[in-house]
Amino acid sequence: MEIKPILSALSRNKTGALLIALQIALTMTIIVNSVFMIQHRQGQMDRESGINEADTFILSYMGFAEDYNEKTQLIEDLNFIRELPGVVDAVQTNSAPLTGGGWSMSLATETGPDADDVGTAIYFVDDHGVNAFGVNLIAGRNFTADEIIWRERTSTKWPGQGVITKALAADLFEDDWQSALGKTVYISETQPINIVGIIDKMQAPWNGWSGVERTLLVPSYTEFGGARIFIRTEPGERDRLMTEIEEQLVANYKGRLIRRVRSMEEVRTDSYRSHNGMNTILKTLIICLTVVTALGIVGLASFSVNRRKKQIGTRRALGARKLDILRYFMVENFLITTFGVVLGAVMTIGLNMVLVDMLDLPKIDWYYIPAGMAVLWFIGLMAVFGPAKKACQISPALATRSV
Structure with missing residues (x-):
């Protein structure tokens, strides 16, 4: 396994790798807490009121x-x-x-x-x-x-x-x-x-x-x-x-004014309108962050492939298989993502502590963090797969040709 060469290569290009790792950490922090908040609100909306809502309505009137x-x-x-x-x-x-x-x-x-x-x-x-x-x-x-x-x-x-x-x-x-x-x-x-x-x-x-x-x-x-x-x-x-x-x-x-006639289903919808609105905003934020992070990983991997064409071609000329090139970039991305999700786990707990104090939310359940890490690992590997596959197609003769 090329762990040592990968770490050596990353140390010579720390800025790009560090920025992607920080982006992954920030994405995980926001996504995990957003998912937790969505589930918390959804749990509130799913609570039974204890009354018969399907067959009931309420009206008000005022005598004048x-x-x-x-x-x-x-x-x-x-x-x-x-x-x-x-x-x-x-x-x-x-x-x-x-x-x-x-x-x-x-x-x-x-x-x-x-x-x-x-x-x-x-x-x-x-x-x-x-x-x-x-x-x-x-x-x-x-x-x-x-x-x-x-x-x-x-x-x-x-x-x-x-x-x-x-x-x-x-x-x-x-x-x-x-x-x-x-x-x-x-x-x-x-x-x-x-x-x-x-x-x-x-x-x-x-x-x-x-x-x-x-x-x-x-x-x-x-x-x-x-x-x-x-x-x-x-x-x-x-x-x-x-x-x-x-x-x-x-x-x-x-001699009276009847003001509002509403079914209890309408009452429930109105009561949780802000919950639904916030959940929609959070879901949109999750999608946008996921796309941006995936594009960032693709961009870094593509830049890395273009910058190291000669290196890749040389390895191919020396007998490296396409699978070896693919594995190299996948492992490199896995290491960057791992640093990002570990940092993200710490940031996730920290943000949740702030939300508990400010918004009176419950503490995040422990399983959200490993689940978030797994999702970010998967997104990272899927995002880098395209550029890594492209690297496998580089011809040794073309890559080592003098410019």
């Missing part, structure tokens, strides 16, 4: 007429919607998963300002909430009709019952989520809430929140000047009912 009675109108609307053919259930709520806006509070297992608390999203629902959202009640019971209270915007009073997600139960009671059922937690430091039920999963409205799986349902109608109604339909009926219910609500009472 002088005769608008929020309590009476809300009950009439809910009863009307629930009786429509094709509707499974409906509930008034302050928000829904992935909508981006909602209510959050802290819960603690003890009273007082010094108690350890856990942040949670709050959904105001009635006894139809569990069924309307399509969540899975895995322990305890649902709310009863007589537990529902009315809550004004400035109210500080909380109902005495709550249904929480399994993730919130595990955080409150040290991973023993089943022990949460029947326990009392405290909101606003002193107000008790008895946990009457536990649901498997229901995400918070904010997809980027670290506690996105922590949710509390409380039995309350809200008097906020309008209403947000979440509707679940039978399979295949959603699109028809979105139009029909909007038209019927307007026809039933004209």
